[in-house]
Amino acid sequence: MTGGALLAAAALALAAAAAPTAAADPPAGGAPRVLCGVCHPDVRVEFEQGVHAGEGFDCTSCHGGNAAAATIEAAHRAPFRGTPKRRDIPALCAGCHADLAKMTPYNIPADQYALYLTSQHGRRLAKGDESVAVCTDCHGVHDIRREDDPKSSVFARNVPTTCGRCHGAPPPGSPDGAPPVEGSPFADYQVGVHGQAFLAQANGAAPTCASCHGSHGAAPPGIGDVDKVCGHCHATARAYYREGPHARALREGTGPECAHCHGNHRIAPADIALLDTACAACHEPGSEMVKVAGGMKALIAGARDEIGRARAAVDRAAAIPLYVEDYQARLEEAHTSLVQASPVVHALDVRQVEPLTERARGIAKEVESEINGKMGERWWRRVGLLLFWFYLGLTLAVLFLIRRRALEGDPR
Amino acid sequence: MAPADPTPADPTPARRSLAAWLEARFNLTEMLAFLASFGVFPAELDTTRPFREALHDAWRRPLPSYARWPRVLGLLSFLLFLFLVTTGALLAFYYQPTESEAYRAGTAIVRDVTFGWFIHQMHRWSARLLLVILAVRLWRFFFQGTYKAPREAVWMAAVVTFLAATQADLTGRLLTWTTTGYWTTVRALEVIHALPVVGPTLMFLAGGTTPDSLFLTRFYVLHIAMLPGALLLLFYLHFNGVRRVGLSHAETEGRARGETARVQMINMIILAALVFGGLVTLVTLAPTPFEPAADPALTPQGMRPPWYLLAPHAIIEMTPSMLPRWAGGLVVETILLLILVLPFLDTSAGRSLRDRRIAVAAGIVVLAFWLVLTWHGYALEVRR
Numbered sequence: 001m002t003g004g005a006l007l008a009a010a011a012l013a014l015a016a017a018a019a020p021t022a023a024a025d026p027p028a029g030g031a032p033r034v035l036c037g038v039c040h041p042d043v044r045v046e047f048e049q050g051v052h053a054g055e056g057f058d059c060t061s062c063h064g065g066n067a068a069a070a071t072i073e074a075a076h077r078a079p080f081r082g083t084p085k086r087r088d089i090p091a092l093c094a095g096c097h098a099d100l101a102k103m104t105p106y107n108i109p110a111d112q113y114a115l116y117l118t119s120q121h122g123r124r125l126a127k128g129d130e131s132v133a134v135c136t137d138c139h140g141v142h143d144i145r146r147e148d149d150p151k152s153s154v155f156a157r158n159v160p161t162t163c164g165r166c167h168g169a170p171p172p173g174s175p176d177g178a179p180p181v182e183g184s185p186f187a188d189y190q191v192g193v194h195g196q197a198f199l200a201q202a203n204g205a206a207p208t209c210a211s212c213h214g215s216h217g218a219a220p221p222g223i224g225d226v227d228k229v230c231g232h233c234h235a236t237a238r239a240y241y242r243e244g245p246h247a248r249a250l251r252e253g254t255g256p257e258c259a260h261c262h263g264n265h266r267i268a269p270a271d272i273a274l275l276d277t278a279c280a281a282c283h284e285p286g287s288e289m290v291k292v293a294g295g296m297k298a299l300i301a302g303a304r305d306e307i308g309r310a311r312a313a314v315d316r317a318a319a320i321p322l323y324v325e326d327y328q329a330r331l332e333e334a335h336t337s338l339v340q341a342s343p344v345v346h347a348l349d350v351r352q353v354e355p356l357t358e359r360a361r362g363i364a365k366e367v368e369s370e371i372n373g374k375m376g377e378r379w380w381r382r383v384g385l386l387l388f389w390f391y392l393g394l395t396l397a398v399l400f401l402i403r404r405r406a407l408e409g410d411p412r
Numbered sequence: 413m414a415p416a417d418p419t420p421a422d423p424t425p426a427r428r429s430l431a432a433w434l435e436a437r438f439n440l441t442e443m444l445a446f447l448a449s450f451g452v453f454p455a456e457l458d459t460t461r462p463f464r465e466a467l468h469d470a471w472r473r474p475l476p477s478y479a480r481w482p483r484v485l486g487l488l489s490f491l492l493f494l495f496l497v498t499t500g501a502l503l504a505f506y507y508q509p510t511e512s513e514a515y516r517a518g519t520a521i522v523r524d525v526t527f528g529w530f531i532h533q534m535h536r537w538s539a540r541l542l543l544v545i546l547a548v549r550l551w552r553f554f555f556q557g558t559y560k561a562p563r564e565a566v567w568m569a570a571v572v573t574f575l576a577a578t579q580a581d582l583t584g585r586l587l588t589w590t591t592t593g594y595w596t597t598v599r600a601l602e603v604i605h606a607l608p609v610v611g612p613t614l615m616f617l618a619g620g621t622t623p624d625s626l627f628l629t630r631f632y633v634l635h636i637a638m639l640p641g642a643l644l645l646l647f648y649l650h651f652n653g654v655r656r657v658g659l660s661h662a663e664t665e666g667r668a669r670g671e672t673a674r675v676q677m678i679n680m681i682i683l684a685a686l687v688f689g690g691l692v693t694l695v696t697l698a699p700t701p702f703e704p705a706a707d708p709a710l711t712p713q714g715m716r717p718p719w720y721l722l723a724p725h726a727i728i729e730m731t732p733s734m735l736p737r738w739a740g741g742l743v744v745e746t747i748l749l750l751i752l753v754l755p756f757l758d759t760s761a762g763r764s765l766r767d768r769r770i771a772v773a774a775g776i777v778v779l780a781f782w783l784v785l786t787w788h789g790y791a792l793e794v795r796r
Contacts, residue, residue, distance in 0.1 A: 319701035321523050385696040392689045396682060403678040 033068040034058045036075065046142040051149075062092060087125060089134040090116055115217035138162055138215075154215070159208040160189060160199065167209075185209075188265035195265075207233065224250060226257040234258075240347040256282065270342060272297045272304075295350045299357040303338050303364070307331060310364040313371040322374050327367045334363035431463065441466045451487045451651040454680065455673030471674040484683060485549040486654070489573075490647050491684055492542040495691070497640060499535040507587065509632035511625035514589035515705040522702055533695040539581055541691070543720065546574045554754075554775050557763030562657045564755035569650040571752050576642050578720045583635035585718065586623055594706030595715035597623055603721045606728045606741035623708075714793050722789030723782050729792055747778075 036059040037044030047053055052061075060067045065080035076082075084092050094113035096102050103110040116122040121132040138154055145152035153162045168186025170178035180187040189195040189209070197206035212229050213219060221229045227247070231238030241247050241258070249255030261278035262268055275297040283289040310331055318324045337360035344352050434440060440463035447453045455470035506525055508517040521528040550570055553559055559567035586597040605611045605621060615621055618630050717725045724744040731740035750757065760768035 319703075320529075320699075321519065321702035323523055381696050385693060388692055389689065392685060396685055399678060399682050399685065403675060403682070406672070406675045406678060 035070065036065075036067055039072070043142055049145070050140070050143040051146050052144060086130045086134055087128075089136055090122065090125070093135045112216040115214070119214070119216060119218045120220070121218060133166060137166070156204065156208060159210050160186065160195065163209040164189075185265045188263075192263065192265055192267035193269050194267055223257070226259055230258045234343070237343040237346050240343050240345070240352075244347040244349065246348065272300050275345070289348075292348060292350055296345055296348075296353050299350070299353055300338070300341055300345075303334075303341070303357040303360040306361045306364040306368070307334050307338060310334070310368040310371070313368050313375075317371050317375060320375075320378070322371075322377075324371075327371060330363055330367050334360040334367070337363070435463050449648055449652050449655070451490055451647075451654075452680075454676040456655075472672055485545055485552060486650065487680065488683070488687065489542055489545050489549065490651075491687055492538045492545065493640075493643060493647065495538040495688075496535060496542065499531045499538065500636060500640075502531045503535060504636055507632075509587065509629050511589070511628055514587060514628060518588045518590070519702070529699070530695060533699050534691055536700055537691050537694045539584060543574075543577055543581055546570075546577050547720070550574055551779065555765070555772070557765075557768060559755040560758070560763050561755065563653070566650060566653045566657065567755050568752055569646050569653060573643065573646040573650065575748075576639055576646060578718075580635060580639040580643065581720075582718060583631040583639065586628060586631050587635060588703075589628070589706050590703035591706050591712055592703055592715070594623060594708070595712060596718055599715055599717040599725070600721050603717050603725045603728060606737045607724075607745050608738040608742050610745060611738075611741060716790065716793040719786065719790075722787075723785035724789075726785040726789035726792060729789070 040059075043059075047059070058067050059065070062084065063081050064078075065076050066074055069075040069077070090113060097108070098110055098113040100110040116135075117126070121134070124132045125134065140153055145155075147154055149155060150157065152158065164180055164184075164186030168180035168184030170181060180190070190199060194207050197203040198208060210218070211232075212221065227238050227241055246255045246257075250257065260282075261274060262270070268274060275293040279290055279293040283293075310327075314324050314327050314331065317327075337356045341353050341356040341360070344356060431440070439459070441457055441461060442459045444453055444463070444467070445457040445459050448455065448457060455473055457466045457470050459466070461469070503521060506517055506521045506528070508514060518532075522532050523529070553567055553570055582597065582600050585593045585600075587593070601615070601621060601623070605615055619626055623631075716722065724741075727743055728737060728740035731737060731743075754771075758768055758771040760771060762768065765772050
């Protein structure tokens, strides 16, 4: 023990040399002396990078003990908590973060602890399962940073990776950079459209885990709630879904929701191919429902192909170049109608889809035929070329005739 | 020659033609003689005599040695130059040389103006053919030994004509402000910038290294005024020189067919008609597609300098990285200088291939290298 005390005294002397004013005259009533960093220098460095450091907190705020004490024994004397137990951490943080008076000046909501208690994480922790996430698993321990700090683990860009640390983490002992476990939510999210948009295309508007599950109150949406969650962004699709037979079936008992056809984490791109695969998963081939799906698919595919053909014609004409700005604008209109048709599909009613796809197809067909009419000008250019060579040939013939006469008439 | 010479009877007051009226007020003979200095009129004229007399006389004179088949490349290049001036003037009626308007004006010309596409394509195809013909002409001069005394100046004029024509082509490419036009210019400027002394000087005169609005204006002035003027002067020097010293080899060819200047004039008209026909056919069947507007902030892939700069581009790109870029440029400049002063380097006795084996061998090596480097310069951008 004397050895330990000596060591501490030596460290103290070093610290005193580094910061003579702080050590020489203890502040009288000012900021208290915090000597924990003498023995825990790396923790102190971490802590000072975090958001709590500048806000009048020190180690004792969470760990207890006496920060100003010069010996280990005195520093670690009661009420010293040491490393808080995992099950105690949420309540510890809530000591401040559930206090409305303390949080309001920072404009931070004070209901996070209450939300946490309702989440899967919180409910399982209450049952004694300590493997679930507590505050520090997502926010970090000593260097807790602001949510809008790009280095923060809860900064929007980092959310999928942070959740993925548990929900798809490679098994212990895997090499660094090992891919997430196949079939885990994180692995599925990465290949789904949302993950592709957010991670690969850096589209900040695409959803992360927290967009659908919430953060502190993280929970999977319950039955009957999925369309509400997806409907945050896909409001039109939701409105048509609620009109359709699937939603009616759900209201009466069981029926498919968004995830049944589109998947949850591994969300497939909204493509008309889904009308083949997703419907056949539940409905018999040849049934009325499969026929409806086929009808809608044919309408959309027909309009899409027609727009593609018209667009190719416009591109050909633009390269000549012909005046195509009007046609481009009309094709945009056609494309808008086609885009409008995709959410309408969720009502599962061919009669609602048809007017939109027909409009798109009609405009595209009109554009294509008008362009082809204009392209006829190229044909006329060739006719003009033939005529030109006819007259040029005549001219050349006359010239050769004159030349021969000039040669013959040459007095030499 | 018994029949009475009708010439003295011609200027009778009874036949008061327009030509006679003009003749009394202008020296038409001298005007025509001036045209002869561009190879357009094939005969020598006695400028001291009245127009009709001089013409009448010239028509019947046997053809001077320099105005005969197959030496039409010079005439052909001048004809194309005339096409370019004519179509260029028509294009200039609608074109606006500013960054914001250039592309819009170009689109309007090829799309909205009646036969604007035709004029534009004629201009493009004439420019392409002109460059090819000027290059072929140089090689013909080389292999026929046309550069030897007393034709050193003719050779140097031909070399400088080719260089000036490439610059006219380069400045014209930027004017469309299309993607390819813009980025080809950027890549070409990279090559030119690597030429020591010459490159930075030209860039200084153009006012920078990046094509912007003022750069476009300067290219426009170069393209429509200074370079055509320089070309005209060079054509004049070339034909004037040829008229003075005569074409090489001509003396060794028999004058089997008694062609007169009149027949030659008809030949020229036939040639012009055929060139025009060829151009119209190319324009109608192989028009260059119109491209989207240039975006200076977005470099498309695979953009390379124009074909005549591909070999210099390859040389500069192949310069080892431990050497400065201008080292490659210096090589290019040296080669150009050697080509220009070739008549003074090759001191062999005769003009025939056998008489100047070293020069011909060197020429073949240079041609082979040029072709290989051009291919390499092209492939460089494919790989990128």
